[in-house]
Amino acid sequence: MALLEVNNLDVRFALRQGEVRALRDVSFTLDRGERLGIVGESGAGKSVAAFTILNLITKPGYIAGGSIRFDGQELTTLKPKALQKIRGNKISMIFQDPMMTLNPVLTxxxxMVECLKAHRRIGSREARNVALNKLRQVYIPSPEKRLDQYPHELSGGMRQRIIIAIALLxxxxxIVADEPTTALDVTIQAEIMTLLLELCEKHNVALILITHDLGVVSQVTQRTLVMYAGRVIEQGPTREIINDAQHPYTQGLINALPQMATPGHRLNQIPGAMPSLANIPPGCAFHPRCSFSKDDAGNLRRDCREQxxxxxxxxxxxxxxHMVRDLVDSEPRDNGRSKTSQEVS
Structure with a gap:
């Protein structure tokens, strides 16, 4: 049994202009110690998926359907008090901006002591020693001094290390990391990701990394989910997805990387923009931007447009x-059948 199982997750936001589906039939699993990447453009639903795992979706958002099971326990129906024993204790989260996460008026x-006391019966002196040990684990210089400092007295990289230490407390x-290096310089980003990878491997902690950076995903994760307009459109081993992407959208993301462009020329880009979740096109949501959605005569494929x-x-x-389905169907079949999602679920 997987440590985390998400099945057919459906998340909606009840707005005045109508209901918006932020996640549609999202399913994936996570094993103990495994590192999973979730990638996609802004608006793809990555962060909503992360917040939903911890049931941090607030009104007007709500879970309309599906299941989230942690270590065999269903999370979507847990009462707040029972969920608190899991949130932060068994599943921790690292948010994008450390200055928004840390309280500016507390040292x-x-x-860190407050976090420990909220989940454990522990004295202040013991809690401080645990906090000090965690700061050492994330290579904070002069950790005794840092405990008595306020967030504004520390650099961005230092603050993010402290957030990781709190997540490990x-x-x-x-650990669910929602674009943990967005606000940092490139060199600091590499240090933080190396640190996060080292700590996960050392403590056998599973990681869900939310990011738009396929370069980071290729270096840190073992499996990858690619999301578009609230739906998972490709998933599999990270190396296989990076080296031989199947979905046209994933191919577009990889081709848009700076190293894929010819020096002196414009960067490659996917035409168009992510559709609004309030107005998702029928059929395949990516078809208005997809060069493979047209037949040889230049007309839109009916299945891409309608199914x-x-x-x-x-x-x-x-x-x-649909294009990949056609390619799979045209290959030699085992016992006269191609594999469908029902056969591999």
Missing amino acids: IGDQ LDPDI VPGFVTSGNCRVAC
């Missing part, structure tokens, strides 16, 4: 794309 030590089974693609298996990846 680092006060915040209660020895969680899973939401189901998953097919290509190699070790699952892909939701």
Whole structure:
């Protein structure tokens, strides 16, 4: 049994102009100690998926359907008090901006001690020693001094290290990192990701990394989910997705990386923009931007225009794309059948 199982997750926001589906039939698993990346453009639903795991979705948002099971326990139906024993304790989260996460009027030590006391029966002196040990683990220089400092007295990289230390305070089974290096310089980003990878491997902690940076995903994660307009459109081993992306959207993301452009020329880009979740196109949501959605005569394929693609298996990846389905169907079949999503679920 997987440590975390998410099945057919459906998240909606009840707005005045109508209901918006932020996540549509999102399913994935996470094993103990595994590192999973979730990638996609802004608005793809990455952060909503992360927040939903911890049930941090607030009104007008709500979970309309699906299941989230942690270590065999259903989380979507847990009462707030029971969920508090898991949130922060068994599943920790690292947010994008450390200055928004840390309380500016409390010292680092006060915040770490408060976190420990909220989940454990522990004295202030013991809690301070635990906090000090965690700061050492994330290579904070002069940790005794840092405990008595306020967030504004520290650099951005130092603050993010402290956020990681807080996430590790209660020895969680899973860390959810929502674009943890967005506000940092490139050199500091590399240090933070190296640190996060080292700590996860050392303590056998599972990691869900939310990012738009495929370069980071390729260096840190073992499996990757690619999301578009609230839906998973490709998932599989990270190396296979990076080296041989199947979905046209994933191919577009990889081609848009700076190193894929010819020196002196404009960067490659996917035409168009992510659709509004309030106005998702029928059929495949990516078809207005997809060069493969047209037939040889230049007309839109009917299936791309009208049918939401189901998953097919290509190699070790699952892909939701009509074109990939056609390619799989044209290959030699085992016992006269191609594999569908139902057969590999």
